[in-house]
Amino acid sequence: MAKFNSYSLVRSEILKKSFKPIYLFMGEESFFIDDLTNMMDKMILSETERDFNYSLFYGVDSDVRTIISTCQRYPMMSEYQLVIVKEAQRLDNFELLELYAKNPMKSTILILNYKHGNVDGRKAVLKAIDKVGVVFESKRIYDNKVPAFISSYFRDRGFQIDAKSTQMLVDYVGNDLSKLVKELEKLQVVLSGKQPRITAEIIEENIGISKDYNNFELIKAIANKDRAKAFSIVEYFDKDQKTNPLILTLSSFIYYFNNLVECFWLPNKSEQSVMKALNFRSAFMTRDYMAGLRNYSVNEVLQIISHLREFDAKSKGIDNPPLTTNGDLLRELVAKIMH
Numbered sequence: 210m211a212k213f214n215s216y217s218l219v220r221s222e223i224l225k226k227s228f229k230p231i232y233l234f235m236g237e238e239s240f241f242i243d244d245l246t247n248m249m250d251k252m253i254l255s256e257t258e259r260d261f262n263y264s265l266f267y268g269v270d271s272d273v274r275t276i277i278s279t280c281q282r283y284p285m286m287s288e289y290q291l292v293i294v295k296e297a298q299r300l301d302n303f304e305l306l307e308l309y310a311k312n313p314m315k316s317t318i319l320i321l322n323y324k325h326g327n328v329d330g331r332k333a334v335l336k337a338i339d340k341v342g343v344v345f346e347s348k349r350i351y352d353n354k355v356p357a358f359i360s361s362y363f364r365d366r367g368f369q370i371d372a373k374s375t376q377m378l379v380d381y382v383g384n385d386l387s388k389l390v391k392e393l394e395k396l397q398v399v400l401s402g403k404q405p406r407i408t409a410e411i412i413e414e415n416i417g418i419s420k421d422y423n424n425f426e427l428i429k430a431i432a433n434k435d436r437a438k439a440f441s442i443v444e445y446f447d448k449d450q451k452t453n454p455l456i457l458t459l460s461s462f463i464y465y466f467n468n469l470v471e472c473f474w475l476p477n478k479s480e481q482s483v484m485k486a487l488n489f490r491s492a493f494m495t496r497d498y499m500a501g502l503r504n505y506s507v508n509e510v511l512q513i514i515s516h517l518r519e520f521d522a523k524s525k526g527i528d529n530p531p532l533t534t535n536g537d538l539l540r541e542l543v544a545k546i547m548h
Contacts, residue, residue: 216241217361219345223249228289230313231342233335235298235323240386241347246293246322253291253318262290268299276300277309280317290317297323303334310337350386352464353488355379358386360490362393363407368400370407372493373425377412380424380461392416417452419445424453424461432465432500436547443543447536455524455535459517462542465497466513472498473507516545 223245232249234242254262262284266276276294284290297303306321313319321338327346328335338344350358356375363370382389396407399415409420422445430438446453468487475482483495483502501510520542523529529538 216245216345216347219245219343220248222343223252226252228253228318229342230315230317231310231319231321231338233321233323233328233338233342233344234347235321235327235345236347237325237349238347238386239324240390241345242322242324243387244390245345246295246320249318249320250291250293253289254287258284258287259291261285262287264290264292266292266294268294268296271300273300273302273305276319277306280309280319281314282317283314284316288316291320292317293320293322295322297321298325303328304332305334307334307337310334310341313341350384352379352384353468355384355389356494357490359389359393362390363397366397368397368405368407371409372491374407374409374412376425376494377409377418377420377423378416380457381416381418383457383460422446422453424458427458428461428465429497429500431543431546432497432504434504434547439543439547440540443536443539446539447534450535455539458539459521459524462546463514463517463521465501466510466517469498469501469505470507470510470514472502473510478502513546516542 232245234245236242264279266279271294276292280292282290294300309319319342335344356372356379359375359378360370378389378392382392396411396415400407400411412418413420422442427439427442427446430436430442446455446458471486472478472483475486480492480495480499483489483498484492487495487498489495505513520538523533523538524535
């Protein structure tokens, strides 16, 4: 029927309630798989219909033949019966589902929640499911796409969020979408019935990320060679390493300087060119890159990237002197970057 790569497109198709007999949600990004599964779980059956028409299986302790037998039943006092298989990648003999896919019950909706990989595209079972149902491949989201995901998440729910606030969340959580959405839901609950705009102050108050002392502001200070501000943030991080772990700061540095070195190869280093090259949706996001282009040479940035590899290894205990703290490492690294 259809193979989708777009989460938004699959979601919109499901909301139309023109259901297909089989849905295979598979891939590396668990968040999209769980979100689509949970959405269908909640919307297809009413509470009274669930008593006789809902079956939940887990791949690790389920038999494919039992699942097929369940799917072949007729619903009771309901248009549909719903059968969900979670962790379907752990099913023995997954390929046997081909037999059911060739002749599925129109009154059954089977959802296969298949994580940490894809069904081999050459296998007949995938082709059979694709012919009658929906196959969605859930790919991991790239780091530079996370800000757009956050903006889209809030926009779909009637909220607005500025670029700085978005980047604060990205720096704090990274690209772990399940963890990220928990923080976004927290903000959504706090702002329910209040102002629709999410600011840095609101994030600071409700999530615990300082609007002035975070990775976003540290990179801004480094890009502008503001040593006083940079080392002020480093000292703040050292006092609260739980909220500001070194691994997240290193990840932010690596992301920024790898992008910055790409900017040096651009024939036209205008704001628009940088924005296009880095796939940014807002000119605001190019600000630190324009500053980096002004204040560093390409050779300096290449040397910084070498330092980052060295300190990433040290943070993991490789060639790191005894009694050296993460705060010590960050101070030394920032000093090398801004020498």
